[in-house]
Amino acid sequence: xxxxxxxxxxxxxxxxxxxxxxxxxxxxxxxxxxxxxxxxxxxxxxxxxxxxxxxxxxxxxxxxxxxxxxxxxxxxxxxxxxxxxxxxxxxxxxxxxxxxxxxxxxxxxxxxxxxxxxxxxxxxxxxxxxxxxxxxxxxxxxxxxxxxxxxxxxxxxxxxxxxxxxxxxxxxxxxxxxxxxxxxxxxxxxxxxxxxxxxxxxxxxxxxxxxxxxxxxxxxxxxxxxxxxxxxxxxxxxxxxxxxxxxxxxxxxxxxxxxxxxxxxxxxxxxxxxxxxxxxxxxxxxxxxxxxxxxxxxxxxxxxxxxxxxxxxxxxxxxxxxxxxxxxxxxxxxxxxxxxxxxx
Amino acid sequence: xxxxxxxxxxxxxxxxxxxxxxxxxxxxxxxxxxxxxxxxxxxxxxxxxxxxxxxxxxxxxxxxxxxxxxxxxxxxxxxxxxxxxxxxxxxx
Numbered sequence: 001x002x003x004x005x006x007x008x009x010x011x012x013x014x015x016x017x018x019x020x021x022x023x024x025x026x027x028x029x030x031x032x033x034x035x036x037x038x039x040x041x042x043x044x045x046x047x048x049x050x051x052x053x054x055x056x057x058x059x060x061x062x063x064x065x066x067x068x069x070x071x072x073x074x075x076x077x078x079x080x081x082x083x084x085x086x087x088x089x090x091x092x093x094x095x096x097x098x099x100x101x102x103x104x105x106x107x108x109x110x111x112x113x114x115x116x117x118x119x120x121x122x123x124x125x126x127x128x129x130x131x132x133x134x135x136x137x138x139x140x141x142x143x144x145x146x147x148x149x150x151x152x153x154x155x156x157x158x159x160x161x162x163x164x165x166x167x168x169x170x171x172x173x174x175x176x177x178x179x180x181x182x183x184x185x186x187x188x189x190x191x192x193x194x195x196x197x198x199x200x201x202x203x204x205x206x207x208x209x210x211x212x213x214x215x216x217x218x219x220x221x222x223x224x225x226x227x228x229x230x231x232x233x234x235x236x237x238x239x240x241x242x243x244x245x246x247x248x249x250x251x252x253x254x255x256x257x258x259x260x261x262x263x264x265x266x267x268x269x270x271x272x273x274x275x276x277x278x279x280x281x282x283x284x285x286x287x288x289x290x291x292x293x294x295x296x297x298x299x300x301x302x303x304x305x306x307x308x309x310x311x312x313x314x315x316x317x318x319x320x321x322x323x324x325x326x327x328x329x330x331x332x333x334x335x336x337x338x339x340x341x342x343x344x
Numbered sequence: 345x346x347x348x349x350x351x352x353x354x355x356x357x358x359x360x361x362x363x364x365x366x367x368x369x370x371x372x373x374x375x376x377x378x379x380x381x382x383x384x385x386x387x388x389x390x391x392x393x394x395x396x397x398x399x400x401x402x403x404x405x406x407x408x409x410x411x412x413x414x415x416x417x418x419x420x421x422x423x424x425x426x427x428x429x430x431x432x433x434x435x436x
Contacts (some may be wrong), residue, residue, distance in 0.1 A: 004425065063356075065369075065372055065373075066368070066369050066372050069353060069370050070346055070353065070356075072347075093389060093390055099347060124423075127403075127407075127420040127424075128403050128404045129402075129403040129404075129406060130403060131386070131388075131403055131407060131410075132408045133347050133348075133401065134420070135347070145432060179349035190419060191423075192423075193419055193420035193423040193424070194420075195347060195348060195419055195420065196347045196348070196418060197419065226348055226417045226419070227419070228347035228348045230347065242383070249402075270346065270347055270348065270349070270350040271346060271350075293368075302352070304350045304352075305346040305350065305351070305352055340353075341353070342346060342352055342353040342356075343346065343353065
């Protein structure tokens with residue numbers, strides 16, 4: 001009779017599985033990922049290695065000495081302990097962050113634009129007392145440009161009414177508004193001393209959201225040749241809310257991480273973060289195998305550093321507000337070992 | 345080296361190790377890197393009296409050294425240098 005291994009589900013629940021069940025989930029996960037995005041399945045040797053990681057009852061696991069990767073973050077800290085500058089210092093000093101990100105609590109470029117002058121003050125002060133590269137981040141968040149929060153008609157309401165042309169026109173208008181705001185904030189924060197700008201959850205509102213991000217990156221790169229530009233995706237697949245938008249001749253709807261990365265690099269990004277979704281009803285072994293299968297073509301073809309997004313519900317990490325360390329470390333180690341990542 | 349130069353990890357490790365005169369494995373060794381960071385003034389863990397003392401560059405001080413040692417543009421260093429030398433005419 002096989003021993004039971006304590007592992008977790010995609011929602012964070014602690015369960016017991018046998019090594020055979022875990023192996024079966026790894027195989028099913030890679031098959032699911034391969035089928036979904038038409039990528040090769042993980043090899044037998046790779047699945048063997050994943051089985052070693054997941055068929056262990058140890059509380060924690062890590063990469064081999066020498067295989068450490070860079071740890072980048074979106075907004076550092078919760079803004080609940082001390083000041084935002086303290087948050088950045090905690091991340092650098094106590095959490096070993098390799099890059100730091102100042103952020104506005106309303107974490108989108110549209111609201112950040114209105115308070116940029118205050119963000120600049122904090123940024124310049126933070127630069128005095130931190131050593132790790134310090135940047136500024138927010139989300140493109142195209143939805144904020146729609147009525148009632150913004151001036152553009154709400155395409156989510158137009159689409160069910162069959163107003164396709166009106167929906168597309170609204171998204172196209174929002175693209176330019178969002179790109180302008182992102183570039184504005186980037187310009188202002190460069191003046192305050194940032195090392196990089198971060199566009200987080202790019203593509204959250206679909207292909208128009210991704211296009212706004214790419215256009216912003218292209219324009220920021222032209223204005224600031226040495227600035228770091230980090231883009232993290234919202235999901236594994238760019239939804240075609242518009243369906244016909246293109247960047248540099250490539251249709252954005254339906255893109256998977258490989259092509260997302262290519263366009264991000266072409267636009268001028270220096271770090272790309274794919275985000276692969278977690279299925280809360282499947283085990284973390286299944287989810288990690290699926291994640292790695294989808295991300296692997298991107299990592300193999302990457303011309304810029306790839307930092308797999310690992311967090312609540314992405315990158316094989318359980319969808320839970322406080323994902324357990326035993327699951328997070330396994331997902332992280334698996335990603336580094338198999339994908340030869342540049343960072344997380 | 346990743347965020348501003350777009351270097352992949354292996355290339356970035358090789359570059360940094362070469363600039364510091366250590367091996368890439370040394371970069372993963374905190375006992376080695378404590379001394380290396382002190383030698384080059386690259387900043388580190390804040391533990392007054394135990395790890396850092398008043399003679400160890402911190403924060404923006406360390407970033408000046410990082411920019412020089414790695415020969416990489418650091419925006420806040422450029423800004424600090426510019427601001428620290430800026431003179432504005434006094435309006436009387």
